[in-house]
Amino acid sequence: MSTTNTIKKVAFFNPQGNFDKDDSHLTEHPDFGGQLVYVKELAKAFGELGVEVDIITRQIIDKDWPEFAEPFDYYPDAPNVRIVRIPFGGDKFLCKEDLWKYLPDYVDKIYELYKSEGRFPDFVTTHYADGGISGVMFLKKTGIPFSFTAHSLGAWKLEKVLESGMSREDAERKYKFTVRITAENLSMHYASFIVCSTNQERYEQYSHRLYEIDPYDDKFKVIPPGINHKIFNQEPKPEDKQMEEYIEQLLVKAPIKRHRLPFIIMSSRIDRKKNHIAVVKAFLQNEHLKDRANLLIVVRGINNVLEYVNTEKTEEAIILKEIVESSDNEIGKSIFFANVSNQRHLASLYRVAAARGSVFALPALYEPFGLAVVEAAACGLKIVVTKNGGPAEIFSHGEGLLIDPSNINDIATKLLLALEKFDCRKSVELAKKFSWENTALAYLENIKHVLANPDSIVSVDEQRLKKFYDLINTL
Structure with missing residues (x-):
């Protein structure tokens, strides 16, 4: 498909986290999670289809984050993709909750950059609420339309945080929910189209009472994300031997009898909502399951978990300490931690583990889509995944086993069933359908439609946008 006749250049607005050619810190930090993988892979797929892409993020001049100091960066295998780092909000790293009040400066400097280069993008894709509201401001300034991909929605996170026992005042102070939800509503209203990964996300997530949009609106487009099939596949690679070692x-x-057992692998960010502890409990409480497999928890950048949990006070360390303390002295005997820090090594781990008949488990309380699950399936792992969210739609025809993440017995039963009887061939075939090229083509088809119908682009109301400015001025 040729795209260059109508779409020459697209900008991706992603203020939080950061990008660099080596994927430094990717998935190691709440602001460097799956959203950044999505943006990087989608941008590269655009580039392979002949579209020039700028991923526009934040410049950080901080000794702890040296990878993000230069104003421009490039992926060696993606000549059409440029990483643009805009200086705003000072030099130091800031988490996404602290970026809101600096976003007008972010947008102003993007405008100045393109003005100085003498060329603006044809279209903007925006990601998360901070990218979305930046798209609104940029539309106001330039008339250039944008799409909005939320990745996760603040109203639902607010509910989960309140359910956990945090007070509304503390939740607001920590997560700036009022600002975030206001930004989301403005992004939805002014976006030319809204991208959802699943129908579940569209009809359930966007139907929340705090959102002003009708999920049946035609501007919603269900476009599943993809995976990198060059990395995640069943083809043996040289690094697989190193992974075996x-x-x-x-x-x-570990006891000799455990050396050849399959694994139950968990490989999501160490985060409370990913619910690692539920699988740990299921494993320890079911002797048949414990005799049948080892439990392997992937950590990133941590060589010695026992040392880490006794010296650090991060949320990650607190969760890992809970796992260690509940492990009944099984660390190093039947429960193991693997420091796997990049996608190639992760795919290698999956292939090596798949040869043993291993299982990938994702017991998240809620999972918007579940790219990690599709990656694991592509490498031949059996799938046991939460029924809450996108996975129930993706694995709707028996390609994986769905679990109730709050039911320890259900988790143990499904893990055993997967180990002893499940055939992974259907999940391997399913994974082949999810490619970034297909995702990019769907985006570009919708972008073409917008550009061919400029009358559909909504002008930004100054007074409506002022509500957002008034909120960030109080931060």
């Missing part, structure tokens, strides 16, 4: 090192102190 690494696994043997992990098992060196």
Whole structure:
């Protein structure tokens, strides 16, 4: 498909986290999660289709984040993709909740950059609420339309946080929910189209009472994300031998009988909502399950988990400490931690584990889509995944086993069933359908439609946008 006749250049607005050619810190931090993988892979797929892309994020001049100091960066395998780092909000790293009041400066400087270069993008894709509201401001300034991909929605996170026992005042102070939800509503209203990964996301997530949009509106487009099939596949790679040796090192102190057992692998960010502890409990409480497999928890950038949990006070360390303390002295015997820090090594781990008949488990309380699950399936792992969210739609025809993440017995039963009887061939075939090229083509088809119908682009109301400015001025 040729795209260059109508779409020459697209900008991706992603103020939070950061991007660099080496994928530094990717998935290691709440602001460097799946959203950044999505943006990077989608941008590269655009580039391969002949579209020039700018991923526009934040410049950070901080000794702890040296990878993000230069104003421009490039992926060596993506000549059409440029990483643009805009200086705003000072030099130091700021988490996404602290960026809101600096976003007008972000947008102004993007405008100045393109003005100085003498060329603006044809279209903007925006990501998360901070990218979305930046798209609204940029539309007001330039008339250039944008799409909005939320990745996650603040109203639902607010509910989860309040359910956890945090007071509304503390939740507001920490997460700036009023600003975020206001930004989301403005993004939805002014976006030329809204991208959802699943129908569940569209009809359930956007139907929340705090949102002003009708999920049946035609501007919603269900476009599943993809995976990188060059990395996540069943083809043996040279690094697989090294991964086998690494696994043997992990098992060196374990009883001999456990050295050839399959694994139950958890490989999502160490975050409370990912619910790792539920699988740990299911594993420890079911002797048949414990005899049948080892439990392997992937951590990123942590060589010694026991040392880490006793010296650090991060949320990640607190969660890992809970896992260690509940492990009944099984760390190094039947429960193991693997430090796997990049996608190629992760795919290698999956392939090596799949050869043992291993299972990938994602017991998240809620999972918007579940790219990590599709990646694991592509490498031949059996799938046991939460029924809450996108996975129930993706694995709707028996390609994976769905679990109630709050039911320890259900988790243990499904893990055993997967280990002993599940055939992964259907999940491998399913994974082949999810490609970034298909995702990019769907975006570009919708972008073409918008550009061919400029009358559909809504002008930004100054007074409506002022409500957002008034909120950030109080931060």
